[in-house]
């Protein structure tokens with residue numbers, strides 16, 4: 001990359017309540033007590049050092065920021081599908097409906113960005129809620145294989161695998177850069 005500057009847009013997708021904002025807050029280093037949240041402040045930039053090299057991610061948590069009229073919302077979702085250099089599709093392991101939505105988002109993404117080989121990471125969040133689990137780790141992994149994306153399970157509550165998630169995003173982006 002001759003420009004020397006590398007900033008990559010990472011868009012979070014997924015049903016309401018699966019933990020997108022919690023994950024992005026951990027990425028941004030925001031503590032729960034720093035909230036109440038500020039409207040409009042839904043993209044966070046951070047430079048990560050991964051494998052001895054720095055990469056800046058701009059993580060966008062804009063999927064459902066505001067309630068919009070349906071046609072506007074569709075247009076906005078379409079926009080989100082266009083602007084990402086990488087996607088993180090989040091579901092909750094305690095919510096099978098959100099897992100099914102994740103598949104639909106993956107299909108929608110493939111349709112929108114047909115020829116492109118963009119990194120997509122499927123994330124099963126809320127692994128700490130062991131007794132409420134509705135989606136097994138095997139199902140998550142199998143889904144990722146079918147949809148040709150990476151897979152990780154996280155717990156934003158326990159801060160488990162969240163660093164690994166965003167480092168994984170960086171590695172996936174680099175893999176695509178290197179093979180160009």
Ligand code: GDP
Nearest residue numbers: 015016017018019020021022125126155156157
């Ligand atoms: P979003 O709508 O996808 O942005 O989800 P939020 O980040 O707002 O989270 C929705 C709710 O789930 C909040 O009450 C969070 O505290 C909770 N939550 C998020 N991640 C986890 C997790 O890993 N474990 C548990 N137990 N709760 C979580």
